[in-house]
Amino acid sequence: MKQNHFDAIVVGAGPSGNAAAYTLAQRGLNVLQIERGEYAGSKNVQGAILYADALEKIIPDFRDEAPLERHIVEQRVWMMDDAGHTGMHHRSDDYNEDKPNRYTILRAQFDKWFSRCVKEAGATVIYETTVTSLMRDASGWVVGVHTDRNGEGITADVVILAEGVNGLVGRTSGLREELKPENVALAVKEMHFLPQEVIDARFNLKGNEGVVIEAMGTITEGMVGTAFLYTNRESISVGIGCMVSDFTDVGQATPHGLLDRFKAHPSIRALLEGSEIKEYAAHLIPEGGYRAIPELVGNGWLVVGDAGHFVNAVHREGSNLAMTTGRLAAETVADIILSGGSCSRHNLAAYVEAVKDSFVMKDMKKYKDIHGFLKKGRHVVDLYPRLMNRAAQTWFRVDGVDKKSKESTIVREAWRARGIGGLMGDAFKLMRAWR
Amino acid sequence: MRIFVCIKQVPDSAQIRVHPVTNTIMRQGVPTIINPYDLFGLEEALRLRDRFGGEVTVMTMGPPMASDSLRKALTYGADRAVLLTDRFFAGSDTLATSYALANLIQKASENWGQPDIVFCGKQTIDGDTAQVGPGIARRLGLTQLTYVSSIDEIDPSHGTITVRRRADHGVQVLQSRLPAMITMMEGSNEIRRGRIEDALRAASAEVVQWNAAAAGITDLGHCGLRGSPTVVKKVFAPPSREEKATLVGEGAANPAAVANDLITQIFARQPVLEGDLMHAAARH
Numbered sequence: 001m002k003q004n005h006f007d008a009i010v011v012g013a014g015p016s017g018n019a020a021a022y023t024l025a026q027r028g029l030n031v032l033q034i035e036r037g038e039y040a041g042s043k044n045v046q047g048a049i050l051y052a053d054a055l056e057k058i059i060p061d062f063r064d065e066a067p068l069e070r071h072i073v074e075q076r077v078w079m080m081d082d083a084g085h086t087g088m089h090h091r092s093d094d095y096n097e098d099k100p101n102r103y104t105i106l107r108a109q110f111d112k113w114f115s116r117c118v119k120e121a122g123a124t125v126i127y128e129t130t131v132t133s134l135m136r137d138a139s140g141w142v143v144g145v146h147t148d149r150n151g152e153g154i155t156a157d158v159v160i161l162a163e164g165v166n167g168l169v170g171r172t173s174g175l176r177e178e179l180k181p182e183n184v185a186l187a188v189k190e191m192h193f194l195p196q197e198v199i200d201a202r203f204n205l206k207g208n209e210g211v212v213i214e215a216m217g218t219i220t221e222g223m224v225g226t227a228f229l230y231t232n233r234e235s236i237s238v239g240i241g242c243m244v245s246d247f248t249d250v251g252q253a254t255p256h257g258l259l260d261r262f263k264a265h266p267s268i269r270a271l272l273e274g275s276e277i278k279e280y281a282a283h284l285i286p287e288g289g290y291r292a293i294p295e296l297v298g299n300g301w302l303v304v305g306d307a308g309h310f311v312n313a314v315h316r317e318g319s320n321l322a323m324t325t326g327r328l329a330a331e332t333v334a335d336i337i338l339s340g341g342s343c344s345r346h347n348l349a350a351y352v353e354a355v356k357d358s359f360v361m362k363d364m365k366k367y368k369d370i371h372g373f374l375k376k377g378r379h380v381v382d383l384y385p386r387l388m389n390r391a392a393q394t395w396f397r398v399d400g401v402d403k404k405s406k407e408s409t410i411v412r413e414a415w416r417a418r419g420i421g422g423l424m425g426d427a428f429k430l431m432r433a434w435r
Numbered sequence: 436m437r438i439f440v441c442i443k444q445v446p447d448s449a450q451i452r453v454h455p456v457t458n459t460i461m462r463q464g465v466p467t468i469i470n471p472y473d474l475f476g477l478e479e480a481l482r483l484r485d486r487f488g489g490e491v492t493v494m495t496m497g498p499p500m501a502s503d504s505l506r507k508a509l510t511y512g513a514d515r516a517v518l519l520t521d522r523f524f525a526g527s528d529t530l531a532t533s534y535a536l537a538n539l540i541q542k543a544s545e546n547w548g549q550p551d552i553v554f555c556g557k558q559t560i561d562g563d564t565a566q567v568g569p570g571i572a573r574r575l576g577l578t579q580l581t582y583v584s585s586i587d588e589i590d591p592s593h594g595t596i597t598v599r600r601r602a603d604h605g606v607q608v609l610q611s612r613l614p615a616m617i618t619m620m621e622g623s624n625e626i627r628r629g630r631i632e633d634a635l636r637a638a639s640a641e642v643v644q645w646n647a648a649a650a651g652i653t654d655l656g657h658c659g660l661r662g663s664p665t666v667v668k669k670v671f672a673p674p675s676r677e678e679k680a681t682l683v684g685e686g687a688a689n690p691a692a693v694a695n696d697l698i699t700q701i702f703a704r705q706p707v708l709e710g711d712l713m714h715a716a717a718r719h
C-alpha cells in the first residue's frame with residue numbers, strides 16, 4: 001500500500017462525517033477523516049436536539065458515554081403575536097423511559113465525543129486541515145484530495161463529502177451548484193447560562209428532564225422562519241432562523257435584531273431573565289427540501305448530510321438525517337470495497353437506493369411542496385398566528401358578551417382577513433403539501 | 436542535535452471568564468491550548484533540527500488529557516512526545532513541577548540520549564511565574580539562557596552557542612556552553628503549519644505515557660501538593676483596564692493578512708457583527 005493511500009477519505013467531522021468514518025472503521029476499512037476545525041465541533045453551532053434512533057443504529061449503547069444534557073419530556077408549539085402566544089403543550093411521563101427518544105446536547109461537546117469514538121474505532125483523524133479540492137485522474141474519476149497543508153495530495157478509493165451546508169469542495173469541484181438564497185435559512189443562536197435549579201423551576205422539570213419550545217408568528221416579521229428554545233442542563237439555547245431570500249426580499253430586520261426581539265417578547269423574557277449570554281453563532285441550514293437535493297454519487301465520490309441538503313425543516317431534523325446518510329454511505333462503500341469492487345458511480349448508486357428506502361428520502365419527499373406553499377402563503381406565518389391569538393382572547397375574556405356573538409366575531413374576523421376562498425385554498429394547499 | 440521541549444496545556448485565557456457573582460473562574464467549556472510561550476521554543480527546536488538533523492522530543496507533566504497538546508506538537512512536526520501523568524502530581528507548584536520535569540528529562544535522556552538543548556516557555560499564561568524553566572536548569576546543571584530573542588550561532592561539535600538575550604536596558608549577546616536550557620522571547624519566530632505528512636503521522640503516533648514510577652520518581656514527598664510550599668491566598672478578578680487604541684501592522688509586508696487577522700479577532704469578540712455581515716453578504 002502506498003503510504004498516503006486510504007480505502008476512504010471522509011471530508012468533515014460533523015454528525016454525517018463521524019457516522020460515516022465510524023461505520024467504515026468498524027467494518028475494518030482504512031479510513032482518513034479530515035476536519036477543518038481545531039477539533040470536531042469547534043465550528044458547530046451550540047445546542048441542539050439529538051434524535052436517539054439515528055445514533056443508536058451506529059453506536060447502540062451511546063447513552064452510557066455520550067455527553068447528553070437533558071431528555072425531552074415536553075414540547076411546546078407556540079403561535080405568537082406581538083403580545084403573547086397561543087399554543088399546544090405536550091408533556092408525558094412516558095418520556096421518562098430507559099432509553100429516551102430525544103435529548104438536548106451541546107454540539108461542541110457531542111461532536112468531540114463522537115470524534116473520539118471514530119478514533120477509537122481505528123480511523124485516522126486529522127484536524128485543522130482543510131480539503132481544498134478533489135484529486136482526479138485523467139478520466140475525471142475522483143482519486144483523492146488536496147489540502148491546505150504543504151505536502152502531497154492523499155489518495156483513496158473513494159471520497160465521502162460530509163462538509164456541511166457550505167460544501168465548498170463539492171461546489172468548487174463542480175459536483176454541486178451554488179447555494180440559492182431561497183434554499184437556505186440563516187439561523188442565529190445564543191447560549192444563556194443559568195443555574196440548573198433555576199431552569200428546573202422555570203420549566204417545571206426535575207432530574208434530567210428537558211423542554212423544547214418551537215415558535216412561529218409575528219416574531220419573524222412576515223418572513224418564513226421559526227424560533228426555538230431548548231433547555232440544556234445549565235443553559236438555554238435560544239435562536240431564530242429565516243430563509244436567506246426572505247431577509248433580502250421581505251423583511252428589514254437583521255438576524256440578530258430578530259433574535260433580540262424574540263428574547264424581549266413577553267412570553268420569552270421571563271424564561272431567560274438573569275441569564276448570562278456566553279455564545280452567539282450564526283449558521284446556514286439547507287432548507288430547500290427534496291427538490292434541492294443535488295447529485296449524490298459519482299465515480300469515486302458520494303455526498304452525505306447537510307452537503308446533500310438532507311434537512312427536514314418541518315420537523316427541525318438535520319443531524320439524524322446526517323447520521324443516517326453517513327451510515328448508509330459507509331455501509332455501501334464497505335460492501336463494495338470488501339467485496340473487491342470499484343467505487344464507480346454505478347456501484348455507489350446502491351447508496352442512493354438505500355437512502356430512498358429509508359425514512360430520510362420518504363420524509364424529504366413527503367414535504368416536497370411545503371416549501372413552495374410557504375413561499376407563496378406568507379400569511380401562514382403572520383396572519384394566522386394573529387388570528388389565533390385574537391380568537392383565543394375573544395373566547396376567554398368574560399365581558400358580558402354572549403358566547404354565540406363571540407363565536408361569530410371569531411369567524412367574521414378570519415373571514416374578513418383572508419376571505420372564504422383564501423381560507424379554503426390555504427387549507428387545501430396545506431393539505432396537499434402535507435400529504 | 437537532540438532537543439527536548441517542555442510544553443504545558445493551559446486553558447485558553449482569552450476565553451476564561453470570572454463569574455460576576457461568585458468570583459470563581461468559569462472553566463466550563465473553556466478550550467485548552469499549548470501555552471503560547473512554549474510554541475516559540477518548539478519552533479526554534481524544529482528549525483535547529485531541520486538545519487542540523489537530529490530529533491525533537493516534546494514533553495509535559497499533566498493530566499491524561501494533556502496528551503492532546505502533545506499530539507498537536509507532533510502535528511507541528513515534533514518527532515516524539517512523552518506525557519508524565521500521575522495523581523501524585525496534582526496540585527504541583529513551580530518547585531514540585533520543576534522537580535517532576537527534571538526527573539522526566541533525566542529518564543528521557545536514559546532512553547533517547549542526553550539533550551543538547553532543553554527549551555521551556557518563558558512563562559505560562561495561567562501561572563505567569565517564569566520559574567519552571569530556571570528550576571529545571573538548576574536541578575540538572577544546565578546553562579540558563581532566558582529571554583532569548585534569537586540564536587545567532589550554534590556549534591554542536593564544540594558544544595557552543597551564541598544568543599541574543601533581552602535584558603532590562605538592552606540586548607545582551609551571550610556565548611555559552613551546551614547543554615543549555617533556553618526560554619525564547621515571544622515574537623522571536625512563528626510556529627509553522629505542519630506538513631500533511633506530519634499531520635498524518637501525529638494522528639496515528641503513540642504518545643509515550645509514564646507514571647511517577649516509570650519516570651523513576653520514588654520520592655513522592657517532592658511531588659504534587661506535598662512538595663509544594665506555595666499557598667494561594669486569594670483569587671480575584673482585576674478591574675478591567677480602559678481600552679486603548681494601538682497601531683498595528685505598521686509597514687507590514689502583507690497588510691491584507693494583518694487586516695484579515697484583525698477581523699477574525701474582532702469577530703471572535705463581537706459575534707453579533709459577524710451575524711450582521713453574513714446577513715449583509717446574503718443580500719448581495
Ligand SMILES: Cc1cc2nc3c(=O)[nH]c(=O)nc-3n(C[C@H](O)[C@H](O)[C@H](O)COP(=O)(O)OP(=O)(O)OC[C@H]3O[C@@H](n4cnc5c(N)ncnc54)[C@H](O)[C@@H]3O)c2cc1C
Pocket residue numbers: 011012013014015016017018034035036037040041043044045047048049050051129130131132162163164165167168169187188189239283284285304305306307310311316317318319320322
Ligand atoms: C441554529 C441551528 C440549529 C439546529 N438545530 C438542530 C437540531 O436541534 N436538531 C438537528 O437534528 N439538527 C439541527 N440543526 C441541523 C444540524 O446542525 C445539521 O443538519 C447537521 O449538523 C449536519 O451535519 P453534517 O455533518 O452534514 O454537517 P456539519 O455539522 O455542518 O459538519 C460539517 C463539518 O465539515 C467541516 N468542513 C467543511 N468543509 C471542510 C473542508 N473543506 N475540509 C475539511 N473539513 C471541512 C466543518 O468544519 C464541519 O465540522 C440545526 C442547525 C442550525 C444551524
